[in-house]
Amino acid sequence: MTYCVGLNLEQGLIFASDSRTNAGVDDIGRFGKMRVFANDGERVIVTLSAGNLSVTQNALNLLDHRATHDASQPGLMNAKSMFEVATLVGDAMREIRARDESYLRSSNIDPNASFILGGQIAGESPRLFLVYSEGNFIESLADTPLFQTGETKFGRPILDRVITPQTSLSEAAKCVLVSFDSTIRSNVSVGTPIDLLVYRHDSLQLGVQRRLEEDDPYYGEIRRQWNDSLRSVLQTLPDPDWL
């Protein structure tokens, strides 16, 4: 499984992903799901992948391969807009699936995959997209400042309560870490390290990128304080007078 979150806030974009893959409980691996394509001052593009690892990896490999060997080919480093980036990624995923899907299905392997994809290209505002398994995609607008993929439900409530477009990057980063903690506690197939990237609006530079391991002191402190506080908040809620 996987857990990925992308936030589209007034102050910028936040991306976070876990690093666990599994092909059955006896085959659990560690693969980062975040990739960054940046050219300082001109573009910063981040992808978070979920679902079938061979499909998501090779969709990006295919784009990279073509653009590397033929500069006239469209790729993530020369696309003119984030819309074009989302279109390229959706098309590449369709191409990989057309190649592999019947082989995967013949072994009952799920070929579904998806991307959260966002960033900024000079001349545009920052944008955030969710590319579905079928290659179509939607864009985050003010009403929907966040996308999740993978094991989304355990970590959803705290995001629903806190995140608005006006939430600060610092507040949102804490909220995302709490959301990951809740997910990791409840689903063994989501695991650390957590890749976290914070992109500031209009910076056109990579910004802060952190890999938080299980024993990261800051992540540990967040988890400990959150857990203790939740339990004590519950105790301070009024007791039912009918019990």
Added chain:
Amino acid sequence: MTYCVGLNLEQGLIFASDSRTNAGVDDIGRFGKMRVFANDGERVIVTLSAGNLSVTQNALNLLDHRATHDASQPGLMNAKSMFEVATLVGDAMREIRARDESYLRSSNIDPNASFILGGQIAGESPRLFLVYSEGNFIESLADTPLFQTGETKFGRPILDRVITPQTSLSEAAKCVLVSFDSTIRSNVSVGTPIDLLVYRHDSLQLGVQRRLEEDDPYYGEIRRQWNDSLRSVLQTLPDPDWL
């Protein structure tokens, strides 16, 4: 959808269920999912149903019908143990499915259903079971003091953090309401009123049974305080020094 929770604690049992059913977004109804079978001083049995409403209703109707018209038939009011109760309910569900399943499947209707079922019969300790769609079942033991059915994930993290067999009934009831609030916020197909029943160990009496409507003042206060506290706890968490 549905959300049901059953807790098996040292002080007793707690049952909670929502009251929304849907057969598509344009066909949302209100059906309580909790049923109680009690004979003061002798037995208290509670069922929470999830899944196909006709299957769960008619499994219980079938048992009721037979026991009403032939006192020699086994039923929930004369079963000798909670194990026998779970067996009866599983068998009745299998019988209804054998009758209806092919008709349901021919219209692409999901016949799956399940029960959380618990209570106490004089001579036994309180017991809690989860009866699967196939009619087999498991019992809650000390390592697993809670069962959920239906839309389980949104409301799971707070239960995972708080509930142990030693949790008091009052604390657990608050935790369950918070879990329902998180679920109802994130999934429109789970809705109030919430049916809540608290059974005290060895009382062999019905105990507290409440139906909490959307505008219930106590439930409203729990929701408000929890939401406010969560947001302020998040603010008091240490800010990342790398942002």
